[in-house]
Structures are given as C-alpha cells and as structure tokens.
Amino acid sequence: MAIVTTENLCKEYLQGALSVPALRGINLTIEPGEFTALMGPSGSGKTTLLNIVGGLDAPTSGRVVVDGVDLARASAAERSKLRLNRLGFVFQAYNLIPVLSAYENAEFVLLLQGKSVAERKQVVLEMLEEVGLQGLGDRRPNELSGGQQQRVAVARAIASQPALVLADEPTANLDSKTGHELIDTMAHLNQEHGVTFVFATHDPKVLEHARRVVQLVDGEIAEDIRR
Amino acid sequence: MFSTPTMLLKLALRNLRRNLRRTLITACAIACGLAMLIVSSGVGDGSHNQMINSGVGAAAGHVVVQGQGWQRTHQAELALPDTPALTRRMQALFPTGHVVPRVFVQGLLNSPAGSVGVGLSAVVPALECQVNELCDNIVAGSYLDGSPQQVVLGQTLARTLHVGPGDKVVLMVQHGGAIESRLLRVSGLFRIGIDEIDGFHAQLPLATAQQLLGLGDNVTQLSLHLADARASDAATAQLRAALPAAGIEVLPWQEALPELYEFVLLDDAGLYLLALIIAAIVAMGIMNTVLMSVLERQREFGVLLALGMTPRRLVTLVLLEALLLGLLSSAGGLALGLLGNWPLAVNGLDYSALAGETMEASGVVLRTRIFSQLTDAKVALFVVLAVLMTVLAALYPALKAARLRPVQCLQHR
Numbered sequence: 284m285a286i287v288t289t290e291n292l293c294k295e296y297l298q299g300a301l302s303v304p305a306l307r308g309i310n311l312t313i314e315p316g317e318f319t320a321l322m323g324p325s326g327s328g329k330t331t332l333l334n335i336v337g338g339l340d341a342p343t344s345g346r347v348v349v350d351g352v353d354l355a356r357a358s359a360a361e362r363s364k365l366r367l368n369r370l371g372f373v374f375q376a377y378n379l380i381p382v383l384s385a386y387e388n389a390e391f392v393l394l395l396q397g398k399s400v401a402e403r404k405q406v407v408l409e410m411l412e413e414v415g416l417q418g419l420g421d422r423r424p425n426e427l428s429g430g431q432q433q434r435v436a437v438a439r440a441i442a443s444q445p446a447l448v449l450a451d452e453p454t455a456n457l458d459s460k461t462g463h464e465l466i467d468t469m470a471h472l473n474q475e476h477g478v479t480f481v482f483a484t485h486d487p488k489v490l491e492h493a494r495r496v497v498q499l500v501d502g503e504i505a506e507d508i509r510r
Numbered sequence: 511m512f513s514t515p516t517m518l519l520k521l522a523l524r525n526l527r528r529n530l531r532r533t534l535i536t537a538c539a540i541a542c543g544l545a546m547l548i549v550s551s552g553v554g555d556g557s558h559n560q561m562i563n564s565g566v567g568a569a570a571g572h573v574v575v576q577g578q579g580w581q582r583t584h585q586a587e588l589a590l591p592d593t594p595a596l597t598r599r600m601q602a603l604f605p606t607g608h609v610v611p612r613v614f615v616q617g618l619l620n621s622p623a624g625s626v627g628v629g630l631s632a633v634v635p636a637l638e639c640q641v642n643e644l645c646d647n648i649v650a651g652s653y654l655d656g657s658p659q660q661v662v663l664g665q666t667l668a669r670t671l672h673v674g675p676g677d678k679v680v681l682m683v684q685h686g687g688a689i690e691s692r693l694l695r696v697s698g699l700f701r702i703g704i705d706e707i708d709g710f711h712a713q714l715p716l717a718t719a720q721q722l723l724g725l726g727d728n729v730t731q732l733s734l735h736l737a738d739a740r741a742s743d744a745a746t747a748q749l750r751a752a753l754p755a756a757g758i759e760v761l762p763w764q765e766a767l768p769e770l771y772e773f774v775l776l777d778d779a780g781l782y783l784l785a786l787i788i789a790a791i792v793a794m795g796i797m798n799t800v801l802m803s804v805l806e807r808q809r810e811f812g813v814l815l816a817l818g819m820t821p822r823r824l825v826t827l828v829l830l831e832a833l834l835l836g837l838l839s840s841a842g843g844l845a846l847g848l849l850g851n852w853p854l855a856v857n858g859l860d861y862s863a864l865a866g867e868t869m870e871a872s873g874v875v876l877r878t879r880i881f882s883q884l885t886d887a888k889v890a891l892f893v894v895l896a897v898l899m900t901v902l903a904a905l906y907p908a909l910k911a912a913r914l915r916p917v918q919c920l921q922h923r
Contacts, residue, residue: 311520317843334917337919338818338917339816339920340915340917360820362822363818363819363820365816365818365819366817366818367817367818367819368818372816372817374813376809378809378810378813378920379589380521380810380814381522381528381810382525382527382528383521383524387520391517391817392817392818394514395514395817395818395819395823396818397514399910439817443888
C-alpha cells in the first residue's frame with residue numbers, strides 16, 4: 284500500500300485580496316522504501332507539498348492520504364498523532380531544541396510516545412551510532428557543528444521508526460562536503476533499513492541517490508522520473 | 511508513563527535558565543512585591559493588635575461576659591448574676607489570662623464650679639492596672655489605691671470642674687427610679703489623649719459603685735484579657751460552652767467594640783486592596799515577559815507541534831515554567847519579607863517624629879512605636895496568591911502558544 288497518495292491536491296494562499304495558487308492539482312503516490320526528491324525552482328511548491336503531506340498545513344482542495352489517514356478530513360489531534368507516530372521531519376534549519384542535549388533531542392519523540400527508559404536508551408544510542416555521533420550525546424546543539432546538528436535531527440526523525448521521513452532542504456545550510464556526508468547517511472538508512480525519504484531539495488547530491496525525481500514547476504508536476 | 515511530565519519539567523527548568531537575566535528580573539519583581547505585602551501585613555496586624563489591646567484594655571476585654579442585653583441597652587441594673595462563681599469559672603478556664611471585673615455607670619459629677627455628665631467605670635485597681643494603660647497615664651496625684659471614697663478624673667474633666675487632686679466632688683447616679691449620691695475625693699488626674707475620655711470619663715473603686723447601685727457582689731462586666739487577641743474567637747466559643755446561658759451574654763471584642771472592629775476590617779480591606787493593586791501590576795509584567803518568551807520561541811514551538819507534541823502539552827509546558835518561576839520567586843519573596851519584618855518586629859516602627867508620642871484612631875490610643883506581628887495564615891495566603899498569580903498571568907501566553915499553527919511558526923525567523 285502506498286504511504287502517500289494525493290489526488291488533485293490544490294493549495295492557494297491569500298495575499299491581501301489576491302489568491303496565489305501554490306499547488307495545482309498534484310497527483311502523487313509514494314511507495315514504501317522510496318528515496319524521492321522533489322525538485323524545482325523557488326516558489327514551485329515543494330515545501331508546500333511537504334507541509335501538507337506532513338499534516339502541518341491543510342489543502343485548499345483535493346485529497347491527501349498518508350499512511351491510511353485522510354488528512355483533509357482529519358482533525359488537528361489526529362494529524363498531531365500521525366506526525367508523532369508515523370512521520371519524521373528533517374528541517375533546513377535543523378530545529379533542534381536548544382536546551383536539550385543531542386541524546387535528549389534524539390529521544391524526544393520516543394518520550395512523547397511514552398516509550399520506556401530502557402527502550403529509549405537502546406534506540407537512541409543505536410540511532411546516534413547510525414548517524415556517526417556516538418559519544419557526542421551529551422553535547423548541546425550549540426556545541427555541535429551544523430553537520431552534526433543535522434545528523435541529530437536525522438536521528439530524531441528516524442528514532443521512532445516512522446513510515447515516512449520528510450526532509451525540507453536538509454543540506455541547504457551545510458557546506459558541500461558535510462551535505463554529501465549527510466545524504467550518504469540518509470541513503471544508507473534508506474538502503475539498509477528501508478526508511479522512506481521524500482526530500483525537497485536543490486542539492487545535486489540528492490539526485491545522485493534519488494531513485495525518483497519529481498520536478499515541480501509553478502505548483503504542478505512537470506516531470507516524474509523513476510530510475 | 512511518568513517520563514513526559516519529567517521531560518516537561520526538565521524543559522521548563524532549562525527554559526527558565528535560557529534567559530537568566532530576564533528570569534531573575536521577573537523573579538525579583540514578584541519577590542519584592544510579595545516581600546512588601548508581608549512587611550505591610552506585619553505592620554498592619556501589629557498596629558491592629560496594639561489598637562485592639564489598647565481598646566479592650568480600656569473599655570472591654572478580648573472576651574466580655576455581661577448581663578444579657580447590656581450591650582444593647584447599657585442599663586446599669588443589668589448586672590451579671592452570681593459574679594463570684596462566674597469569675598472563678600473563668601479563671602479556672604484561662605489560668606494565664608486576666609479576668610477583670612467592672613461596673614459601668616452614667617452619672618453627674620458636681621463641683622462648686624459646675625456639673626458634667628460623665629461615664630464612669632468602677633474597677634479593682636490592682637486588676638485594672640494589669641490591662642488598662644490608664645494607670646500609666648496619671649499626670650497629677652495618684653491612681654486609685656482601693657480606698658472607697660476615691661475617684662480619678664480625666665485631666666480635661668478636672669479642668670472643667672476646676673478641681674485637682676485632693677479636692678471633693680459629688681457623684682450622682684440614677685438607680686431604681688431614685689437619685690443616689692456619693693461624696694468622693696479626687697485622688698489623681700489622667701491624660702489619655704482622647705478628648706472624649708479625658709473630658710468625660712472617671713474611675714472609682716468597684717465596691718463604691720456596687721454599693722451605690724445595690725449590686726451586691728455582682729458587676730456589669732467580667733472582661734477576659736488574653737496574651738494574643740487572635741485567640742479571642744476560640745476563647746469566646748469555650749466560654750459560651752462552659753458558662754450558663756441564662757441571664758448572660760458572652761461576646762468577643764469584635765461585638766463588644768463594633769466601631770473598633772469596623773475600623774480594623776476597613777484597614778485590612780485597604781491592605782487587601784493594596785495587595786490586589788500590587789498583584790495586578792506585577793501580573794501585567796509577568797504576562798508581558800512570558801508573552802515575549804513565547805513569541806521568541808514560536809519557531810521552537812512550531813517544531814514541537816510538528817514533532818507531535820499536543821497543544822495541551824505545550825500549554826502545560828508554558829504554565830509549568832510560570833509555576834516554577836512563581837515557586838522560586840515566592841520562596842525568595844518570603845525570605846525577603848521575613849528578613850524585612852524582623853527588625854520591625856524586634857525594634858518596632860517609630861512614627862513619633864510624625865505623630866508625637868501617641869495617636870488616636872477610632873477612639874483608641876495608639877503608641878507611635880508599632881511592633882510588626884505577622885499572621886501565619888495571611889503570610890501563607892500571600893505566598894499562595896503570588897504563585898497563583900504568576901501561573902494565571904501566564905495563561906494568556908500559554909493559550910496563545912497552543913493556538914500557534916506549526917507551518918507559520920516554522921517560517922518564523
């Protein structure tokens with residue numbers, strides 16, 4: 284069963300009296316295990332699409348079903364529950380909680396889910412090792428480099444074994460070498476652990492690993508290339 | 511199951527430390543406001559207790575036992591039945607208190623210079639001096655020594671009658687439809703500083719009044735004087751349960767001296783009003799600080815909501831921060847208030863430069879050195895209110911945080 288299905292998905296924003304269409308009739312399906320890149324110029328609707336799929340924003344019209352949940356009909360509480368239990372997010376600006384350590388940031392979602400101390404410890408240490416941050420769990424975000432912070436964000440995103448990880452320009456604030464290393468890590472997680480990733484990105488390194496590239500232009504799918 | 515509350519607590523504590531200067535400034539505002547209230551309350555209660563003790567010492571007691579209906583009619587004939595037995599019973603119930611007998615009567619004092627209508631209290635000098643400051647305010651001659659023909663007059667009254675210590679006056683009272691008179695010698699003059707007392711009050715020996723009014727061993731009033739005025743309610747209940755109900759009324763000072771009680775209540779209301787004003791001002795400051803903190807963290811809150819934290823937990827987080835701030839600030843405010851109160855409790859607050867040696871309020875003489883006295887219940891109430899106010903002030907910002915839309919917050923810089 285597809286993890287994400289959108290049917291004629293539309294989103295319009297109001298700018299004063301003007302209605303600006305951000306998405307125009309998007310029909311998209313994401314299968315488990317995909318490593319998919321959403322590409323396109325600024326304003327093409329990549330982030331808007333990710334936000335709607337992630338339940339952070341509501342569509343103007345159309346249907347979007349994520350892991351069996353019809354987000355257009357779901358309540359705020361249901362969308363929140365979906366995000367907590369079935370989705371992971373990696374943001375461009377890392378968005379770690381500054382007062383929590385790397386370990387505590389990575390375990391945060393597990394805490395919200397009510398997992399036991401032992402279970403959290405096992406998973407978080409494993410995830411930190413997966414992303415190459417073993418031994419750095421005690422450090423606060425301001426004691427980590429940008430690349431390290433983003434790795435913590437990835438660890439946080441996958442710690443709860445989500446059905447889908449949504450990554451919005453995860454390498455945009457990183458230098459090319461660090462960005463490449465991060466994408467390699469995420470690709471490794473995709474290949475070894477079957478984690479499904481959808482990226483909004485301009486990064487060519489993502490393209491190297493992406494087995495599917497969806498090109499967005501002016502809120503429409505211009506191309507959908509599977510490799 | 512208990513990990514989320516711990517996590518929220520951890521987050522709340524660390525969030526308070528993020529902008530330590532702002533947290534400390536807000537905490538200082540709360541602490542100083544609370545400390546001011548505690549000190550004001552102590553001085554207020556100290557002055558009230560002084561007023562009450564002064565008032566009850568002169569004209570009543572912390573609890574009074576009187577003839578049924580005397581409080582309403584003030585008829586001298588309404589004496590306490592079986593006064594000696596009542597006295598013994600009261601002394602047995604309150605061995606550390608003072609049980610002081612009095613007869614109150616209205617009469618006419620006559621001298622060669624004229625006549626003045628007066629209010630008289632007939633007392634046992636040795637017992638009266640234990641509770642009444644009048645004994646310490648003799649300005650000429652001496653206080654009563656128990657001789658039956660003595661009288662002490664207010665200084666202004668003596669001036670009106672053109673008499674002094676050693677001079678004779680005639681007291682006339684109405685009793686049973688007849689006029690009774692007695693020749694008395696002025697033993698001394700007192701000065702309280704209240705015109706109504708200095709000009710229209712006199713004291714004479716108890717036995718003289720009992721004989722004059724045909725009371726036998728009975729008196730108008732047995733007044734009970736306690737070490738602490740705050741024990742009067744409990745003592746009243748105890749006496750009402752222990753003494754025979756027929757023919758007597760047992761009243762706490764609040765009912766025996768209603769004008770004084772009203773003054774104290776009004777003054778207390780002023781303190782509570784002050785507390786409310788201080789609380790409102792501090793609360794607005796807290797609300798502004800918490801709101802700033804919430805708006806600064808919009809992006810972070812957007813992330814928390816995006817990760818699946820419910821709006822309710824977000825509200826809990828913000829309120830928890832306020833609660834911790836309130837608890838820490840109140841602890842500091844309590845310590846500061848107790849510290850500030852201590853010298854006022856030990857050395858007192860001296861108003862004499864402003865008001866002279868004594869001042870009058872609601873017909874009662876107050877010394878102008880007031881010793882602070884804290885009431886535990888009031889201090890506890892102020893501490894609880896400080897914490898509650900801090901949390902309530904954070905409610906609007908907390909609810910605002912809960913209504914944040916994650917997608918807008920994530921775009922916030």
